[in-house]
Amino acid sequence: MAGRSTGLKLYVDLLSQPARAVTIFCRVNGIEAEEIYVQVANGDCRTEEFKQINSACKVPTIVDDGFKLHESHAILRYLATTRNVADHWYPQDPERRALIDSVLDWHHLNLRYNAFLIIVHRVISVLPGIKKGIYPEHNEAVAEEAKVGLNRALEYVETVLLNGPNEFLENQKEVSIADLSLVCEIKQLLWLESSEQEELLGSRKRIQAWLEAVEKATNPQFNEVHSKLYGMAKHLQDGRKSKEEASQ
Amino acid sequence: MAGRSTGLKLYVDLLSQPARAVTIFCRVNGIEAEEIYVQVANGDCRTEEFKQINSACKVPTIVDDGFKLHESHAILRYLATTRNVADHWYPQDPERRALIDSVLDWHHLNLRYNAFLIIVHRVISVLPGIKKGIYPEHNEAVAEEAKVGLNRALEYVETVLLNGPNEFLENQKEVSIADLSLVCEIKQLLWLESSEQEELLGSRKRIQAWLEAVEKATNPQFNEVHSKLYGMAKHLQDGRKSKEEASQ
Numbered sequence: 001m002a003g004r005s006t007g008l009k010l011y012v013d014l015l016s017q018p019a020r021a022v023t024i025f026c027r028v029n030g031i032e033a034e035e036i037y038v039q040v041a042n043g044d045c046r047t048e049e050f051k052q053i054n055s056a057c058k059v060p061t062i063v064d065d066g067f068k069l070h071e072s073h074a075i076l077r078y079l080a081t082t083r084n085v086a087d088h089w090y091p092q093d094p095e096r097r098a099l100i101d102s103v104l105d106w107h108h109l110n111l112r113y114n115a116f117l118i119i120v121h122r123v124i125s126v127l128p129g130i131k132k133g134i135y136p137e138h139n140e141a142v143a144e145e146a147k148v149g150l151n152r153a154l155e156y157v158e159t160v161l162l163n164g165p166n167e168f169l170e171n172q173k174e175v176s177i178a179d180l181s182l183v184c185e186i187k188q189l190l191w192l193e194s195s196e197q198e199e200l201l202g203s204r205k206r207i208q209a210w211l212e213a214v215e216k217a218t219n220p221q222f223n224e225v226h227s228k229l230y231g232m233a234k235h236l237q238d239g240r241k242s243k244e245e246a247s248q
Numbered sequence: 249m250a251g252r253s254t255g256l257k258l259y260v261d262l263l264s265q266p267a268r269a270v271t272i273f274c275r276v277n278g279i280e281a282e283e284i285y286v287q288v289a290n291g292d293c294r295t296e297e298f299k300q301i302n303s304a305c306k307v308p309t310i311v312d313d314g315f316k317l318h319e320s321h322a323i324l325r326y327l328a329t330t331r332n333v334a335d336h337w338y339p340q341d342p343e344r345r346a347l348i349d350s351v352l353d354w355h356h357l358n359l360r361y362n363a364f365l366i367i368v369h370r371v372i373s374v375l376p377g378i379k380k381g382i383y384p385e386h387n388e389a390v391a392e393e394a395k396v397g398l399n400r401a402l403e404y405v406e407t408v409l410l411n412g413p414n415e416f417l418e419n420q421k422e423v424s425i426a427d428l429s430l431v432c433e434i435k436q437l438l439w440l441e442s443s444e445q446e447e448l449l450g451s452r453k454r455i456q457a458w459l460e461a462v463e464k465a466t467n468p469q470f471n472e473v474h475s476k477l478y479g480m481a482k483h484l485q486d487g488r489k490s491k492e493e494a495s496q
């Protein structure tokens with residue numbers, strides 16, 4: 001085993017949606033892993049040292065007994081099939097598995113793409129003291145376009161992916177890796193102004209019930225892993241309130 | 249079996265990259281399927297009839313003995329695991345499979361996203377007689393930005409994904425569903441002006457060798473399925489030449 005480190009290492013930033021999904025998955029399923037925290041906003045993913053682990057400079061990345069892997073969905077599939085994990089996370093039944101895969105594939109260019117852009121252009125790029133060159137420069141037009149796409153993606157989740165009597169995506173009775181990935185993405189929207197969150201999610205009752213069901217199925221780990229995100233959300237809302245009060 | 253149609257139906261448009269990948273996969277592996285041609289540019293995916301099959305209005309979509317599935321990567325995984333298909337397409341070995349999954353996941357927001365946008369904004373949206381409302385309106389700035397992203401994605405394929413002694417992605421000895429998906433995307437670039445193709449691919453020798461290897465591994469079906477795309481590429485190049493000659 002010379003030169004090959006042992007155990008599972010998880011390179012994550014708990015402010016990153018896909019990194020949270022992988023972290024929750026490991027903690028909920030008792031998968032022993034060393035969590036190594038990397039701050040994306042500080043450029044930690046762009047160091048020469050990190051590039052040796054993942055030249056795509058992204059989190060989450062895992063190293064499992066020397067085997068390097070990135071892309072959160074690939075990691076979730078890999079861990080669900082190599083660890084002792086309940087079947088519902090990534091069912092062996094070919095049709096059920098295919099439906100989960102279809103949701104995971106759809107996610108990238110729909111929910112992920114638009115939610116990422118709206119958060120970057122409405123929140124991250126205007127944070128005071130944000131390090132230059134890590135995220136795109138603020139562009140309100142991009143945020144507006146992303147909002148249109150995000151509304152369309154959320155409507156698809158509400159009316160198609162949650163269109164069954166059971167609580168979880170694609171009418172599954174128990175939580176899957178697709179639920180976890182999509183919910184971690186939607187939780188990032190807590191960084192938006194309250195009125196905008198209300199516009200996007202207020203009338204979508206199935207999504208609201210499903211968010212609760214996924215949290216319930218993965219707590220207390222879900223909330224533990226989200227505590228940094230929740231703290232940042234509170235900080236942002238407090239800042240907006242102070243600014244509003246000062247301008248009155 | 250009342251109400252459940254039998255056999256595998258493949259809804260495809262051979263001018264669509266992911267639809268070609270699924271069609272080639274079926275033909276090469278002798279998977280019996282009825283190919284049903286849908287013209288995306290004509291709005292065939294937006295009819296009420298098609299929405300019954302796939303409410304996301306996209307090709308490829310399959311119906312397998314009544315089981316409806318869309319998203320090309322999910323379809324490729326499903327067919328590779330439910331049909332009698334050689335292991336190399338989607339290896340059972342967890343590490344090799346995870347690397348293929350990682351490439352497939354990376355594809356969406358990198359190669360797919362940028363190649364799609366450059367083709368839409370440089371070629372499709374300026375075609376005479378193109379039906380309105382199916383594709384975004386022509387936007388040169390989007391095409392330019394997509395070109396930057398596409399160059400970055402191609403460089404990643406050249407230097408990271410093809411960085412091994414073996415011919416295929418992630419140093420595999422034989423072709424996988426990831427090779428097929430990415431190569432079908434890159435082939436769409438034949439619709440760009442020759443000088444732009446040269447800029448994007450001319451100096452990338454590993455990509456060139458890999459394109460040949462994937463074609464060789466999947467011919468004659470690869471070329472058969474691409475004949476409509478090649479015909480359109482020739483038509484576009486002839487049109488540009490006539491226009492150039494007329495302006496001299």
